[in-house]
Amino acid sequence: MQWKAFTIAGVIAAFFAATAQPAQVQDWSGAERDILKSFWIGSLPPLAKDPSNHVGDNANAAKLGHKLFFDKRLSGNGEVACATCHQPDKAFTDGLPLAQGMGAVPRHSPTIIGTAYSPWFFWDGRKDSQWSQALGPMESPVEHGGTRTHFAKILVSDPAYHKAYEDIFGVLPDLLDNRRFPSAAAPIDDATARAAWTGMTAADRQTITRIYSNMGKAISAYERLILPGPSRFDRYVEAVLNDDANAQEQFFNKDEIDGLRLFIGKGNCTQCHNGPLLTNNDFHNTGLSSIADTPEDVGRAAGVKSAKTDEFSCLSQFSDADDGDCGELKFAKVTGAELVGSFKTPTLRNLTQTAPYMHAGQLSTLVAVIEFYNRAPTAKLGHSELLPLDLTAREVGQMEKFLLTLDGPISAPRDYLAPPR
Amino acid sequence: MSRFGTLVIAAFFVSIFSLTPPPVAAKMAASDGHTSSDEKMKMPKAHGHSDHSGHKPTKMHGDHSEQKPVKKMPKDLDMAMDKLSEHGKYKVSMTSRLNPVAINKMHGWTLQVSKPDGTPIDDAKVKIAGGMPMHGHALPTMPRVTKGLGEGKYLVEGVRFNMAGWWKLKITIGTGHHMDNVTFSLVLK
Incomplete structure (x- = not known):
């Protein structure tokens, strides 16, 4: 009887050992x-820190960036925000083949998740920092379709933005004088906006562009927190x-x-x-x-050329980086059939x-x-x-x-x- | 325990082992298996002077531009990072400042140039090229010497490899009337 019990137990054990043997376990070298x-x-x-963005890891900047990211007022028609094409419930994409802002964009909206690790932005790498990337669509006629004076004026006139900005970046100037600061001025293709821009003094253009670049830095501080799990x-x-x-x-x-x-x-x-x-x-x-x-x-053949001359590049006056921090841009391959x-x-x-x-x-x-x-x-x-x-x-x-x-x-x-x- | 019980237990273990699938052989295909037959590498033209010694140095642009991508990495690939140049004019070594060398990281190298007798050369003109021999593409960045460090040493900045596999770094060196080159190989995981 004892033998039989052992036999049965052995057979059962062998059976379970056989069936429990996981077919999925692989011998990886x-x-x-x-x-x-x-x-x-x-x-x-x-x-790693973004040396070109001194507020990249600033929690208040991320908070401001979060608001800017979803704010449709930051567009030419009041209907386009960053989140229009980068929707959190679609892994920060839009589900469309080609992005749709104020017009038709010739490229697909990529995700934002984890992009803070990338040295290059956009499909063609025409930007070399996340904050600089964020500024591109805002003045693109087919995306946000806005202008930097318009954006700066929103920051100044919205009390919450005004306070948040000043807490992070320091005093915001008064931009109420519409002759000095036209409501739609930017160095873009649109002739009217461009003329308004060139009509401003160099110092005023600098003031506006500084605010504009800081908006990008705040948006990046937010985006740097969007990481893969x-x-x-x-x-x-x-x-x-x-x-x-x-x-x-x-x-x-x-x-x-x-x-x-x-x-x-x-x-x-x-x-x-x-x-x-x-x-x-x-x-x-x-x-x-x-x-x-x-x-x-x-x-990339065109993107790298744009990056080299971009007004917000790592080597630009609006970057917080030292020359030695800009290796990707300095040593970027600018010629070659592969591009x-x-x-x-x-x-x-x-x-x-x-x-x-x-x-x-x-x-x-x-x-x-x-x-x-x-x-x-x-x-x-x-x-x-x-x-x-x-x-x-x-x-x-x-x-x-x-x-x-x-x-x-x-x-x-x-x-x-x-x-x- | 009875003998029969022992046998059953032994059978049990045998059954486990016989049911365990044999280890799967490592099938890691080298991840650099593709080639592009008409891909040509374009390298910046090197400075420096023609060689008056009678030797014709290899062309200065692109170490693979005259060759089709190779299908396989040689089994006896020379991985030395300290070599005499092709025509014996210089002794050259390269040392990565990123150790171990990793993909997708911008990093620098220290280049050491000397005469074959070991005398350091501090006034060399240096060009850096390279690529993946099995892929037919060049380096993804344009590294260059950014600083002479003295005693024949030079700082090379701007190297970033973007995939695993076999890479070549071709260093072209010119001093006075002598120009020569040396190619180093490295295999990245």
Whole structure:
């Protein structure tokens, strides 16, 4: 009887051992574990100071920036705010192929999450700081369509803004004299606004532009707090690094693991999508110009030239950086065939909320994106860096399943994910 | 415990091991597998003088511009960071100021130039180029010497690699009538 009990117990134990053996537990090599760890959100270093923005980590500046970010008065028609295209509930994108402000924008709205880590901004990298980026759309006729005198006057006339600004940046001048400070003046293409701008004294233009640049710095102080939270992928990597088989099984299924293997192997994805934000924040031509109806756009080739001469660059008078802090701008590559038709590598975090994809929103689904890279069509503009991947339909599906695991919460103060009260 | 019980337990363990999937072989494809056959690198033209020694130094622009991207990294890749230049005119070494060298980080290097006998050279004109031999693309930034540090040392600023894999750094050095170059390889994870 005792033997039988042992036998039955043994068989049962063996049965459970067999069924409990997790099919998902993979034997990642040491090199692979290193790679996975490099993509893990725990490898994201604390956000370094932005030397060009002395209020980048100032809590009051972030509070002011939060208000400015959602304020539709900061536009030519009173209907466009930063949050129009960067909506918190869409991972700070807008769900549209091409952004829509006061007019049609020829590019897709990228997310803001984690962009404080990037040395370059916009798809073409025409700005070299987050605060300088924030100022671009505000005077673009197809985005906010405003002017810097209009914005400065709002800051001065709104008591809450007035106080908040002065607490951070010091005394705001009186801008009530409309002859000295026209209500719509800026160095932009619009002839009337430009004429009004050139009619101002150099000192008054300087006064206004200083206020305008400080608005960008406050917006950046807010945006610097919009960071990615841990995704299911990050939990899986933690489980791998901890050799926790149960957790590995809990967080990733077989297809997702196979997709991850393709991602770091055959898919060649990690050439550009690397680091904890899954982007090298650099510029690449992936042949997107081959897609029908893609707006003709040389991308980085023009963007870097703009950045070099931008009035709010790291080396500009409005930057708080020392010359030695501006390495990205000083050593930026300004010539080379690779720049033509190149666009910034986007993060792959929160992809379910950031469709459609690519710089002009040309591809509406992740499968379409993977299939595009699988085919690697010849670029119509410049040269694509891609080669066909030879992925099977099943592998495309696995890759998609893996990419969907990169969704995570936004790590930010809760109040900052909604309009200010 | 009875012998039979022992056998059952042994069978139990055997069953576990037989059901454990074999370790998956490391299938890490080098992540730098693509090439672009018609991609050409354009490098800034180097300053310096033509070589009067009878040797023809390699062209000054782009170390890959005359070559198609290579398919594989050589197994015996020379990773030395201290070498004689191609035609033996200079002894050159490069030391990263970021250790270990990591991708996506702007950083500097210290370049050391001397005569083959070890005499430091402080008046060299230096050009820096490079790229990924397997991809056919150049460096993503334009590094340059920003400062002479004395004793044959130079500060190179503005290096940022943007992907893992095999990178080349080509240093072209000119002094007086002598121009020569040296290429270093490094493999980043």
